[in-house]
Amino acid sequence: MEKPALEVQLKTLPNSPGVYQYFDKNGKILYVGKAKNLKKRVTSYFNKKHDSHRIGVMVKKIHEIKHIVVSSETDALLLENNLIKKHQPRFNVMLKDDKTYPWICIKNERFPRVFPTRKLIKDGSEYYGPFTSFKTVNTLLDLIKGLYKLRTCNYDLAEDKIRNGKYKVCLEYHLGNCLGPCEELQSEEEYNSNIEAIRQIVKGNFKDSLQRFRNQMKNHAEKMEFEDAQRIKNKIEVLENYQAKSTVVNPRINNVDVFSIVSDEGYGYVNFLQLSHGAIIRSHTIEMKKKLDESDLELLELAIVEIRQRFSSNSTEIYVPFRVDVGEELKIVVPKLGDKKKIVELSQRNAKYFRQERFKQMKIVDPDRHVNRVMAQMKEDLRLNKEPRHIECFDNSNIQGSNPVAACVVFKNGKPSKKDYRKFNIKTVEGPNDFASMEEVVFRRYRRLLNEGEDLPELIIVDGGKGQLSSGVKALETLGLRGKIAIIGIAKRLEEIFYPGDSIPLYLDKKSESLKIIQQLRNEAHRFGITFHRNKRSKTALNTELESIQGIGEKTVIELLTHFRSLKRVKEASQKELADVVGAAKAAIVFNYYHSQ
Known part of the structure; x- marks a missing residue:
């Protein structure tokens, strides 16, 4: 321990749950963390060598430690979340997207209006949400408007004012969109029963409204009022159609929050689904920027607390892909099969889709960050020792055994470097022999780079399976480069990736950026080789x-x-x-x- 003052602070830490804060010598906050045991957790930062470079940097900057003891782990989670949002420390996960969200308001008034808003006014009105987009709000309000006729005016419909004839019906009444409560043409009891039905629909419960409409349709039919019965039937169909689109699982799954996470080397993406009566009434994904190589567990726990606060969730049960610790009052379910498992998988697909969209946006908005992310992901996916900033791919072309040639294409930072492409006429091989041809061109390529003192690639890809890969490895061994450059083979049919000395191929996710770049390399090598071959032949x-x-x-x-x-x-x-x-x-x-x- 290099800092005596820190030694004293560490020794006086309690063995209690709480939140700790690290400050630098200028009193600027570096990091906020939570712990079941403050002393054990904080001491661990100073008692070992950290794999993460950033953690090492942070520990060197720590000049002062402050802590807050709380009564439970749940309180620690909430306090940590609030302190991070308030101070935004340099080394904490950055929670993005803290905008205001739309709500559906049922106004606290006689004959309540129902409308969208971003402002919450504490006047006794009911607010449902927040929703993640106005599109969802407008879809719900259009549904409600089609089912129930509500007033849109802002008149004070006090009983005495209506009785004294202060108001007259407006155009909305004549258009059939309002039943005229301002002239006492609709009773307060009937209006409020519609409002109660709307409450249930907004919560995702369609059962009561459907039963009510079916009873109305039956009554009209019994009275031979077939036009009215048809009108009610149309409403039932609208409601059933909406319910069919929104119901994704067993309707008995009610008042449940679902969370899942996907992550890469720099960011975590946490999706949140809120279920009511088997329907998704809310879906939202947040992006979290890692600062200290945080695990998926750490990110998910932080996100659950933040999202539940942000959306004022009062669900007592949550579904997650793995066990989390976010408070004793919540029932944590890690589904293994059935409808519950399906909904967690749906949440994961939403998180993956969001990540893919962010990738596409990043290419346009911040290409450097996108390249850094893709390179780091390729290093992880392909089990490499370093990022493959410089990749070379080889392909043989000897159609019908005539004019055998080969091509080498070069990608730098994930993009073609066409000035570095090279063509080869096969010189030492007679007839169509892909393996011998591959050995020749790999040998010639890297012998020349060595002789000229040029930079070697971090990764070599040969187009073909085990045979072509073995030929490439043999050439590298002859040059003394085996183990100094990573080399893999990609088989055409199933996109199998082979490694030297390993008979079992690697299969990458079909939608992964790593596989897309490898396929692009292979296709480019193929195109370049065929063009050369075509031009060469008469x-x-x-x-x-x-x-x-x-x-x-x-x-x-x-x-x-x-x-x-x-x-x-x-x-x-x-x-x-x-x-x-x-x-x-x-x-x-x-x-x-x-x-x-």
Whole structure:
């Protein structure tokens, strides 16, 4: 311990739950944290070497420690959250998106109005929400307006004023949107029963309104009032249609909050779903910027407290993907199967979708941050020792065994560096031998870079499976580069990624940025190699037997030979395999040409 004053502060910390704050020598707050045991937690920062560089930097800056003892872990969570929002310490997770949200207000007045608002006025009015967008609010209000006729005027409809005839019905009455309570044409009892039904709809409970409308429809039908019965039936259909779209799980799942998280090296994304009677009445995702390599558990616990505060949630049960500690009064459920599991998975999909959208936005708004994030993600996904800022990808092209060539494309910071692309004529290999050709071009490429003192890549990708990968590894071994440059192979069919000495391939998420960049590299190498190959061959070399087939042109020939590598393999291919490359119509022409013979 280098700071004597800190030693004293650490020794006097209690073994109680609470919140601790770190300050630098200028009295500026660095970090706020919570702990079940203040002494144990705070001391741990000073008793070990930290894997995270940022934690090490923070610990060196700590000049003073303050703490607040609280009665429970729940109080610690709430206090931590409030202090972070108030002081925004440099090393704390940054909670984004603290805007105001719309509510649906049922005004505290005689014949209450129902309208959207961003302002909460403490006048006894009821507020439902907040909702995450005005689109949701307007959809609900349009539904309500179609089902119930409510006043929109702001008259004071006191009983004596109505009785004295102070007001006259307006255009809304004549349009059929209001039943005229201002002239006592609608009773307060009937109006309030509509308001009660609206309360239930806003809460996600459609059962009472549906039953009420069905009873009304039945009464009209019994009285032979078929037009009125049809009008009520239309309302039932509108309500049932809305309910069908909003009900996602078992209607018995009521008053439940659902939370899930996805994260990458710099950010966490926490999705929140609120369920009422099996319907999602609220969905929201927040982005949390990591500062000290916080775990998913830490981020999720912080987010649960923040979101429940922000949306004034009073649910007593929450569903989460893993066990969290956010207070004894909440029932924590980690679903394993059934409807509850499905709703957690839905929440996770929402979080993933939000993250993908942020990626797209980041490319435009902050390209440097996007590149840094993608590189860090590739390092993690591909199990590399360092970020692959410089990647090179090799592909062989020896269609029909003629004019064998190879291509090397270069990506820097995830983007093509076309000035660094290289073409190779295969010199030492006779006939179509992909493995030997790969060994030759990898050897030639890196022998030259070594001789010229050029920078070597962090990652080499060879287009092909285990055989091509082994050839590339052999070339690196000859040059003494084995272990100094990471090398992987990507097989075409299933996007399998192979590692040297490992027979089991890695499968990346089909939507991951890492796989997209690898596919882009492979496709670019393929395109570059084929262009070189095409340019190298004369027009007569293109006049293959395939081109003599009526209905098959040069482009189709190139596609077939590029994929199948030889005319023999094209002849042996099934119609489905041909269709996967050139489409069903042209596949049928080629297949019938050979198999009818």
